Amino acid sequence: MNAMTTFTLKSLRANKVRTLVTIAGVALAAALLTAVLTSYTSLMDMMYRGEAHSGGTWQAQVQSNNLNQLEDEAKEALDSGAITTFAALENVGFGQLTDEQKNQIGYYLPIANITGDVEQICAIRPSEGRLPQAPGEILLSSIWQQTDQPVKLGDTLTLPVGQRQAVEVDDESPSVDQTQWRSAEDAQRRSTIEAGSLLDSSIGYLNAALDGDSLNEQLTNLQERTFTVVGFYNDVNYCSNTNVGLMAFTCGETPLEGMTAFGYATLDDASSSAQIEERIEGAFPTSPVTRLHTAMLRYMGINTGGAIWDTFYGIMTILAAVIIVSCVSLIYNAFAISVAERSGQFGLLASVGASRGQLRRAVVTEALAVALVGIPLGLLVGIGGCAVTFYFLGDGIATLFSGNSTVPFRLAVEPMVLAAVLALTLVTVLFSVFVPAWRASRTNIIDALRGRQSRRASKKGEKRAARATGPSQLWRQRGIAGRVFGIGGTLARTNRRRGASKGTAASVSLALAIVLLMTAGSLSTFLGTLADVASGGGMPEGDVAVSAGFMSPSEAKRQNLRNGSYDTQTATQPATAQEAAEVAQARFAQQATIFAEAYKALSAVPDAEAIGWRLDSFAPVSMDASMVSSHLVAENGETSLASDGVAENGKFNTHALFVYLDDAAFDAYARQLGQNPSDYYNPDHPRAIAIGRAYGNNGISYTLIDTVTNTGTVQVTLAGVYKGRVVDGFAVGGRNENGDLTREITPYFISDDDSRPSVSDDEMLAGTQVATYDVEIAAIADEAPAALGGGGEGVQLVLPMSMASSHAFFLHDPSFHGLFNTPEGESAEVAQALIDRLGDTLADQDQFTVSFLYMNDYATGLNQNQIMATVVNVFCLLFTVILALIAMANVFNTVTNGLILRQREFAVMRSIGLANRQFRRMIASECATWCLRGLIPGSLISLAVAYLLYQQVAGSLKGLAFFLPWSYVALAAALTACTILASVAYGMHRCKAANLVEALRTDSV
């Protein structure tokens, strides 16, 4: 060991506190990186295991008409190592089902022979019994156990088995304008089919009437086969599900002619889905690749895309970047300070002949020694931390990401990750010491020995100093600092304006602290929003909801028509639309009274804590298009007049949801919005609060959409009378004979009413007398009231219950919803008691017939949401705490050391009479400057990071507006302020505690 190394190690030992702080910094950085990366690999590992469990480990599917050839190719590929595992499912035929079975099971019973390890590769796993091992044995879906005539293990199943064949429909098929949803793949497959083609299990059921073409299908070449049921399987996955029914699996059965075989293969070391496809195609030259197991590939780290995954990767990347930057800063500061503190030592070493290279090596050796202890410690702490966190949160995380916890979430430590952390931290450490080492090697011997190294004036400072000599310039209190902090402030200002070092390290660490805290805050906020929305967002308050509604006149009419008891002559008909509206309003008011009573009765149910109720009703409305968002206009274009969804007169027409809250709840809601509730009870001028935002999901991403954007008046259609008869309803919009949208509204009579007037819709509208009234949207709320929840996407208007008696709608009778909290774990029982009581109460009145009655047990769903929220919150909390620790350690380090390094300068000032108060003011003024210098860039960078995170989340949550998490802004400000105060207090204490005499001595190296 050479002298420099010995010196370095001795100096590390001699400065225990500083060494420990530096090691802690390195360890913290390594731990944080390990934790983030290990969380990621553990998650991928769980997803991988989950997908392997439910979908099998196969990566690619190939299709062949010749099983033997497929198996030969597979054997060769396995021998040559081109693929690692292989299994095959060979279609045997399609079992014919009875009509009853069809209703419960599917069009057919597709039967396939299994070859290879299908349990692992295809996740065909018996939940009961075993896999078939010989011809005549069959494994069925567990659905067969739940049919009207349940099948049991050991039963014999005999059924005709045949081939699916496409057949031409004789006559021109009647076109049905109802379009079946169909995937592009399915459409592609169908394009090759013509009459007489044999169909495999990948092709959906052909129905000319539904498909709108001329092909139906039939089973041909039927043979009766008998099987013994040896097992059942639960999990339905890609291998066991087909477009025509759930598979049954056999072994060694003779297939019917022209059947297809599917091979499932896995291979090692693939890096992209294209490469997998290429290599599988190479291994199976005659069998085309029909599908890749994309979910599986994704969890194996093979990029396959997808919005939510882009979000995930994006967030991970940003976090890793922030963590790396903060770790570099922490380690850099630790080393920079440690070198600066010892500049005297380095000068001494140089004076006795240490070369620059030797000095550099001393610092690097020190860094390596610190890394040698810190990095392994960090790896252990990171893994340990993950292990503990996962132990407590594992079930929650599993539920959150895979929807169930059958595949437990556990720690998955990747050697590659540890190596990456090791390399990254080491590079960080070396990078961090590069500048200090260079500085150490440049130490001016004399300056260092005299302790003059620090705080020289800058060139600009010299020029400024040269100007400040005249009587008018001398000690004039300048700047805010001077005015607020007196001579202390003036000194601080002079120091700042003339010094070469301006406390940049402190400002940088402050900026970083703000960035770190704000990153944590933005992450928590945006992830929280995403979690909230993804978990169904905006569910109504309460554990249980019970709902009921009465049969409306049009519903009753439909029923009476169906059973022949409807009599057009005797049915009482109001003569005018106005009268019809009055009848409807009276009806609505009666029902509101009944439901109010019912709610009272429900509130008496034991263990049910009543928290509110509402009545919902729909009615057609017409409003200025400027009152609603462009999104709503576009979404509802079909039902409106012009192609942009707005009528030529600028009106937007839609069915609006009217929500009546009980008066107390409405008043609270209105007050929350700063409204005066009494404004909403005037029957001559009805007012409503519109809900302005809603969550939606278009299947690709979650959307937070604006709905109603401006206040104004809405015209509600109440009732219509056509030639003395009340119309049964109104459709919004309407096309003329040429298919053009021409009407804002179309009155209709129920179609199976034989007395329906045989006139065109246009004539009907012209002849209908319509009653309308105006409702003013007086306020717009961002959030729906708790009793409603935020699910609805459309125009939703909230009114007080009292208004139900004077303004209501003929078209649809209201539906009642009562919300209740229940003791934990008893929601099911209480919900049953509530629905029983509601049924009894409603049956007690004889004015109306109950149309529907149902309950919702939200408690179970909420539980799921709570788990999700807990996971997200704990994750964010841990992240915030760790980042806050790093940030605060950094600030403390730089601020404290910045002061301690200037101990001598302070001592000089104090020895010539700088009083404590002045000293404090000087430091306070300097602090204020660092804060400002750190705060401004820090805030800007935070804003940028927050925006990047927002963009990542917005990729999955369309319409999410960018906002700053103000609570975290406050937290960041408070934490930073506290840390600075603590650091300065400590630094000043150290400066004062040190003996002035000692500090003034110049020969102390």
Next chain:
Amino acid sequence: MDILTVSHLTKTYGEGETATVALNDVSLSVAEGEFVAIVGSSGSGKSTLLHLIGGVDRPTSGRVMVNGIDVYSRSDEELAVFRRREVGLVYQFYNLVPVLNVVENITLPVALDGRPVNQQRLADLVAKLGLRGREGHLPSQLSGGQQQRVAIGRALMNAPSVLLADEPTGNLDTKNSADIMQLLRASNRELGQTMLVITHNEEIALAADRIIAIEDGRIVRDERIRR
């Protein structure tokens, strides 16, 4: 009249077995306008004595009276005021504030006191110190001798009761040393400035009115020089 009285002053550093007695029951008094040289070998306790007189350190026991005031009966805040008004300190390594120019360094004690700078006195001082034309220079732009003159200017600016100098020429060449000594001597004569100067320089010591020798924390010799 005695402007400075030190009685039974003791200063101990450390505790228990490692305790070092830097100053051991030292008593002396200095008359107004006196120029006292303090000599002694390294570690004899002379710097400690100077610091205790200057109100920079606190004694273990004993008393220091400057201008009739008991220095260590004061609070820290009062002590700071005492340092800026009653004493002027000059160190071997100048100890100037690096970001302040010549006039700012000189007038720092006045500024700390919150009083307006007496421009006439400043101008006289700058002239006397031979720093004219260098008013706006920062310490780093000055030679060692010039820096020490600034330090002396700072010490004299408030016309303190006592000027305390700790080897003011210890870091200077012969020419500069002579200049500084001349300056101190002149201040003593012309302004009647009381001075305590620690020195290893025999010439300086011999230029003083009185030489106090300290060894092992005790005064071993105290003699007046007859001119």
